[in-house]
Amino acid sequence: MTRPRNIFLLAAAVVAASCGVAHAQFIGGRPLDVSLDGHRGDWLFDVTTLSVTLLFIIMVGIMLGAALLHRDKPGRKAHYETGIGRSHLVLTAVISSVIFFGVDGVLLVSSFNSLTEGFWKWPANDGKTVTVEVMAQQWGWNLRYPGKDGKFNTPDDILTWNDMPIPKDVPVMIKMMSKDVIHSFYLPNFRTKQDAVPGQVTQLWFQAVEKGEFEIGCAQHCGVNHYKMKGMLKVVEQADFNQWLETAGADAVRRYDAADTEAHWGWDWES
Amino acid sequence: MSEHAAAHDEAHGEHGDHDIHPEPTSFLRKYVFSTDHKVIAKQFIWLGLIFMFIGGSMAMMIRWQLANPGEPFPILGKQIFSNSGGIVSPAAYTSLFTMHGTIMIFYAITPIMIGGFGNFCIPLMIGARDMVFPKLNAFSFWMMFVSTIILVISFFVPMGAAGAGWTTYPTLSTTMGTPGVGQTLWVVAIYCAGASTLMGAVNYITTVIVLRAPGMGYFQMPLTVWGLWLTAILNALFIPVLAAGMILLFLDRVVGTHFFLAGTMVKGGGDPILYQHLFWIFGHPEVYILILPGWGVVSDLLSFFSRKPAYGYKVTALAMSAVCVLSAVVYGHHMFTTGLSPLLGQGFMVLTMIISVPAEIFFLNWLHTLWKGKIRLTVPMLFALGLVFVFGLGGLTGLYLATISTDLYLHDTYFVVGHFHLTMAAAVFLGSFASIYFWFPKMFGRMTNPLLGKLHFWFSFIPINLIFCGMLYVGFGGMQRRLYDPSVYATFKHLLPVNQFISTSAYVLGFGSIFFSINFFYSMFYGAKAPQNPWEVTTLEWTNTTSPPPHHNYDVIPTVLRGAHEFGNPEFMKATGKDWLGQAEELPAAGAKAADKETAE
Numbered sequence: 001m002t003r004p005r006n007i008f009l010l011a012a013a014v015v016a017a018s019c020g021v022a023h024a025q026f027i028g029g030r031p032l033d034v035s036l037d038g039h040r041g042d043w044l045f046d047v048t049t050l051s052v053t054l055l056f057i058i059m060v061g062i063m064l065g066a067a068l069l070h071r072d073k074p075g076r077k078a079h080y081e082t083g084i085g086r087s088h089l090v091l092t093a094v095i096s097s098v099i100f101f102g103v104d105g106v107l108l109v110s111s112f113n114s115l116t117e118g119f120w121k122w123p124a125n126d127g128k129t130v131t132v133e134v135m136a137q138q139w140g141w142n143l144r145y146p147g148k149d150g151k152f153n154t155p156d157d158i159l160t161w162n163d164m165p166i167p168k169d170v171p172v173m174i175k176m177m178s179k180d181v182i183h184s185f186y187l188p189n190f191r192t193k194q195d196a197v198p199g200q201v202t203q204l205w206f207q208a209v210e211k212g213e214f215e216i217g218c219a220q221h222c223g224v225n226h227y228k229m230k231g232m233l234k235v236v237e238q239a240d241f242n243q244w245l246e247t248a249g250a251d252a253v254r255r256y257d258a259a260d261t262e263a264h265w266g267w268d269w270e271s
Numbered sequence: 272m273s274e275h276a277a278a279h280d281e282a283h284g285e286h287g288d289h290d291i292h293p294e295p296t297s298f299l300r301k302y303v304f305s306t307d308h309k310v311i312a313k314q315f316i317w318l319g320l321i322f323m324f325i326g327g328s329m330a331m332m333i334r335w336q337l338a339n340p341g342e343p344f345p346i347l348g349k350q351i352f353s354n355s356g357g358i359v360s361p362a363a364y365t366s367l368f369t370m371h372g373t374i375m376i377f378y379a380i381t382p383i384m385i386g387g388f389g390n391f392c393i394p395l396m397i398g399a400r401d402m403v404f405p406k407l408n409a410f411s412f413w414m415m416f417v418s419t420i421i422l423v424i425s426f427f428v429p430m431g432a433a434g435a436g437w438t439t440y441p442t443l444s445t446t447m448g449t450p451g452v453g454q455t456l457w458v459v460a461i462y463c464a465g466a467s468t469l470m471g472a473v474n475y476i477t478t479v480i481v482l483r484a485p486g487m488g489y490f491q492m493p494l495t496v497w498g499l500w501l502t503a504i505l506n507a508l509f510i511p512v513l514a515a516g517m518i519l520l521f522l523d524r525v526v527g528t529h530f531f532l533a534g535t536m537v538k539g540g541g542d543p544i545l546y547q548h549l550f551w552i553f554g555h556p557e558v559y560i561l562i563l564p565g566w567g568v569v570s571d572l573l574s575f576f577s578r579k580p581a582y583g584y585k586v587t588a589l590a591m592s593a594v595c596v597l598s599a600v601v602y603g604h605h606m607f608t609t610g611l612s613p614l615l616g617q618g619f620m621v622l623t624m625i626i627s628v629p630a631e632i633f634f635l636n637w638l639h640t641l642w643k644g645k646i647r648l649t650v651p652m653l654f655a656l657g658l659v660f661v662f663g664l665g666g667l668t669g670l671y672l673a674t675i676s677t678d679l680y681l682h683d684t685y686f687v688v689g690h691f692h693l694t695m696a697a698a699v700f701l702g703s704f705a706s707i708y709f710w711f712p713k714m715f716g717r718m719t720n721p722l723l724g725k726l727h728f729w730f731s732f733i734p735i736n737l738i739f740c741g742m743l744y745v746g747f748g749g750m751q752r753r754l755y756d757p758s759v760y761a762t763f764k765h766l767l768p769v770n771q772f773i774s775t776s777a778y779v780l781g782f783g784s785i786f787f788s789i790n791f792f793y794s795m796f797y798g799a800k801a802p803q804n805p806w807e808v809t810t811l812e813w814t815n816t817t818s819p820p821p822h823h824n825y826d827v828i829p830t831v832l833r834g835a836h837e838f839g840n841p842e843f844m845k846a847t848g849k850d851w852l853g854q855a856e857e858l859p860a861a862g863a864k865a866a867d868k869e870t871a872e
Contacts, residue, residue: 029766030747044674048671059638062641070642071645076645079839080580082582088583104624111676186683192679194610200533215761219684221436221752227361227754
């Protein structure tokens with residue numbers, strides 16, 4: 001009598017542990033969200049977690065219930081049903097429709113909405129949006145700001161290495177490429193990422209709502225030192241950003257070397 | 272013997288009992304270059320288990336590095352990582368996770384479930400004497416063997432084994448990112464493994480179509496056969512796509528073509544994303560290729576050990592077929608962050624959600640099969656229930672990755688690693704062992720030890736859940752996959768204890784496999800002699816032939832009278848006094864006709 005009970009205690013412990021892990025998000029664990037739109041993904045994550053946990057508990061409940069209540073004992077008879085009658089089919093169809101429209105459908109529509117309100121709602125290039133070009137390479141990020149003339153690949157471009165100052169509360173639009181292998185520009189604190197692919201331009205936009213320094217990771221395996229490919233996003237006030245543009249822009253013009261073709265990797269956005 | 276069966280046997284008499292190759296007498300033909308599907312099955316299973324051990328050991332090294340970054344690997348570290356004083360170096364780490372994935376998918380799961388149980392179960396369960404092309408079958412195994420030789424050699428070439436990940440995305444996987452010979456050998460090995468699988472697939476598909484015993488229609492086949500057959504069809508359709516990708520990659524590496532090369536470093540006119548399309552057109556069906564045999568086995572085992580018919584048998588078979596069809600059109604969700612156009616993104620999102628419907632349907636059927644049964648928690652049943660549990664978890668976590676707005680954050684993090692391990696690693700792992708424990712008596716004629724089997728189950732099931740749920744949590748924390756040392760990021764420093772917990776659970780899982788090894792080897796030689804039908808189930812291999820079966824499987828090809836899940840039918844119980852009725856079993860004369868008619872309607 002005691003042995004099967006122990007087995008079920010163990011099974012119950014596993015279920016509890018799994019649920020605990022599923023719920024741990026409410027305690028913490030996600031990096032701080034400092035973006036305008038990150039909450040959309042976080043919200044959907046939490047909604048998904050709730051529905052998934054509910055479905056999983058029901059599923060495990062039925063399994064455990066059957067294993068506890070309907071064990072093979074002398075005198076027990078299994079209920080004979082083949083499950084191919086019309087009523088069975090209707091039941092299956094109803095339950096799966098409820099799950100499909102009630103869970104999958106809701107998630108799908110929410111995701112569509114959040115994408116059109118956030119990720120796919122590209123900011124207008126109206127002079128207010130900060131534009132940056134990124135050239136990924138093994139193992140770091142080349143960044144290019146257009147400088148005073150607002151045009152890329154001109155002598156007044158500001159070039160940085162793994163260092164990305166941006167102003168707070170302003171949309172930032174980046175277009176990226178890769179020199180060598182596929183990388184992925186990943187901002188954990190902004191809940192977003194975008195692959196940087198050799199030979200084609202991809203784009204990503206985001207907006208910071210808090211000041212501070214946040215890590216830029218590479219999310220796509222890009223070779224032996226993939227783990228070291230890390231940049232730093234520095235969110236500052238607009239005034240401080242303008243000042244940085246001023247001084248760094250002046251430095252850039254002074255340092256410009258027409259013969260250094262390696263540094264002329266930028267491209268014109270309109271072309 | 273019934274008249275029907277006798278007539279059938281006579282009809283085959285023209286070719287005689289010799290429509291199968293004669294029993295070989297020499298050791299070499301009997302055990303090495305055999306064309307007997309049962310021997311080839313065992314060869315595949317041996318090969319798979321050896322590589323599961325190797326791939327599992329690699330997982331231990333990966334987990335060691337993540338829990339103890341930069342510390343020398345204990346015990347054998349000095350021998351394995353001799354260049355770096357026992358420390359797993361970054362280069363070794365990339366090779367480890369590349370080869371762990373490659374080995375587990377192509378050289379452990381594929382040989383065990385498809386090569387092994389595909390070979391063993393299909394002819395036996397459909398009442399055939401062998402595969403329809405026995406020589407092609409043997410060639411399939413030896414092709415796989417050649418592939419493993421190439422793979423093993425790749426560890427010992429200059430610059431080491433492949434390191435571009437099991438997905439092997441160019442341009443990293445071209446000579447620009449991984450110049451070593453190891454990566455080229457990897458491409459060749461995968462190509463050969465694909466050729467082997469394709470040969471098997473052709474054989475399985477044809478065998479199921481032409482060699483089913485008289486009376487066995489498609490909807491009398493056990494669901495195991497359905498799963499294996501659908502897997503074979505997917506393999507035949509999509510392995511060639513992978514092969515095309517491998518050929519182009521090979522040409523890029525060796526001949527200097529530019530199919531996948533682009534960027535400012537090399538002025539190639541190619542497109543690295545093209546490879547991802549090719550890879551995932553194969554790669555997403557591959558997930559189902561790996562799990563379908565498991566689904567089939569579980570669908571049968573749940574019915575067998577609940578002593579109930581498989582609820583909605585036909586619906587389950589059709590739902591699994593629907594998954595196969597849909598599996599070809601959802602692959603884009605692997606590429607949500609590559610710069611896919613929003614239109615494509617939306618399309619793949621909807622399709623990905625739709626594929627959950629057939630999966631929900633057979634899940635419901637499984638639960639219905641269990642409910643109100645007379646459940647026997649045998650070792651294979653425990654593993655089958657374990658599969659349902661972890662696949663449920665894995666399937667549900669797929670929802671997070673199917674919607675782009677959550678995938679943007681989770682893509683390429685450990686969340687993905689946890690998710691796909693639950694679906695196609697943990698679930699297939701448990702499915703493999705369910706199959707091994709279930710068919711062991713038929714394969715070797717001896718019973719396994721149930722206590723060791725149960726220990727193996729609990730030492731697998733609990734750590735598996737802790738490991739992969741832990742990974743989900745780490746991914747929820749944002750940590751990317753394939754990071755040699757996550758502590759480089761301040762953002763992920765607080766996840767180190769979780770990583771250590773995962774690693775400890777992984778060591779426990781590794782330890783648990785000792786119970787299996789002892790059980791497997793001891794039972795093979797000293798286990799109790801297995802009766803013909805120890806599980807009291809209905810399929811032909813248990814009801815109509817000995818354990819183990821003779822070379823020609825069946826003295827008389829059975830004539831199938833009903834489906835594979837005739838359990839607990841009150842009429843039959845009255846007539847026979849037992850709660851099951853074999854697929855080819857005649858009812859005692861009295862009252863038989865009425866009952867037979869009733870089920871036929």
